[in-house]
Amino acid sequence: MFGTLMLLAVPSVLFRLLGACGVRRFATWRESVVHGLAVMLVFTASAHFVPADFGPMPGHADLVAMVPPFVPLPHLAVYVTGVLELAGAAGLLRASTRPAAGLGLAALFVLMLPANIHAAVSDVPFDGGPATPLWFRIPEQLLFIGIALWAHGPVRPTGTRRARGVPAG
Numbered sequence: 001m002f003g004t005l006m007l008l009a010v011p012s013v014l015f016r017l018l019g020a021c022g023v024r025r026f027a028t029w030r031e032s033v034v035h036g037l038a039v040m041l042v043f044t045a046s047a048h049f050v051p052a053d054f055g056p057m058p059g060h061a062d063l064v065a066m067v068p069p070f071v072p073l074p075h076l077a078v079y080v081t082g083v084l085e086l087a088g089a090a091g092l093l094r095a096s097t098r099p100a101a102g103l104g105l106a107a108l109f110v111l112m113l114p115a116n117i118h119a120a121v122s123d124v125p126f127d128g129g130p131a132t133p134l135w136f137r138i139p140e141q142l143l144f145i146g147i148a149l150w151a152h153g154p155v156r157p158t159g160t161r162r163a164r165g166v167p168a169g
Contacts (some may be wrong), residue, residue, distance in 0.1 A: 003057075005140065007043050008147075012036030032101075034092050034151045037144070041089035041105075048082025058126055068118040084108050090142075092151055100150030109145045116141055 012033045026032045039111030041056070052059035060078055067074035088108065092099025119126065120134035 007040040011039040038089040038092040066119040076078035105148035
């Protein structure tokens, strides 16, 4: 149940540790978490293209089972969302493409929310185990939306923090 969160948290912390060791790309938590989201997306996107018995992660059939009945062509929808996740991950890596990637990923995560709700409410097993409960899926999805929007937002250059109560400009 916590696998996806670990795919986000562990790389984020490792990137931040690299930042603390002098790797400027990861000098802030924002950069580290955005790159952590990109790592998570590469892993989750790969599940869209592999068979269910491929390894320790869910596969294409598991994800198709999550698709609500009102979505046409569920197999195609799973492939398309996998491609969009990979494109979003790539977009997060460059500062110039990050705002568009962040906004696109936030929209994608919102569009994927019905699949998560359907999987929890309909008790769709995931990776051979029990369904992830709704109380976990919704906050997890909201976290991903929040990080994507954080990636979308403007970035202040390093070292330009304003003192509290001092107006900009």
